[in-house]
Amino acid sequence: MKNATASHERPLPVAEKERAVPISENDRKDIEELYTAFRRGNAKLISPDGESRSLPGSLYSFLVELIGLLNEGKSVMIVQNHAKLTTMEAANMLGVSRQFLVNLLEKGDIPYHMVGTHRRIYAQDLFQYKAVRDVDRHKLLRELAVAEAEEGIYDAAPSSVDAP
Numbered sequence: 001m002k003n004a005t006a007s008h009e010r011p012l013p014v015a016e017k018e019r020a021v022p023i024s025e026n027d028r029k030d031i032e033e034l035y036t037a038f039r040r041g042n043a044k045l046i047s048p049d050g051e052s053r054s055l056p057g058s059l060y061s062f063l064v065e066l067i068g069l070l071n072e073g074k075s076v077m078i079v080q081n082h083a084k085l086t087t088m089e090a091a092n093m094l095g096v097s098r099q100f101l102v103n104l105l106e107k108g109d110i111p112y113h114m115v116g117t118h119r120r121i122y123a124q125d126l127f128q129y130k131a132v133r134d135v136d137r138h139k140l141l142r143e144l145a146v147a148e149a150e151e152g153i154y155d156a157a158p159s160s161v162d163a164p
Helices: 025-040 057-071 087-094 100-108 121-152
Strands: 012-020 044-046 053-054 074-079 114-117 118-122
Touching: 025 057, 057 074, 087 100, 087 118, 087 121, 100 118, 118 121
Parallel strands: none
Antiparallel strands: 012 074, 044 053, 114 118
16 A cells, blocks of 8 residues: 655646547537637636736646647546545546556555545546556557568558657
8 A cells, every 4th residue: 555645736637538528519619719719818817896817827828728628529527636536536537447446556556545444546646657558558559550560561660659
């Protein structure tokens, strides 16, 4: 069992690339207009009394990324890094079974801690594992494609082994 500590407070968007969000045509237009407006200039907050303030740069960048993902039709979930996830929530985020996730936890691949008799995973630890897993997967797929191209299975080799 490993303990994890949260060191980052900024919420992060998590895109589920393989699922498109069903959005009405009116919502799609609104999202596109909002995305275009955000990309054009610095957004401002306007208080109920009419006072205007520019968004901090980090919040502006976050909103541009969030709206961009929605504009691409991707589903988005906002989770704080220090959020504690159940094994079922973590498994769903990775797209694996709960038992497979528990095996990863028991092997020490992902840090976790116990709350009573229940395992909890910090979101930042899960995201870190997922990022490393995804980089490794892309690298292996690239290497496989290069090897198959060298064997003549494909006409041309991919341009780079490290490119995603």
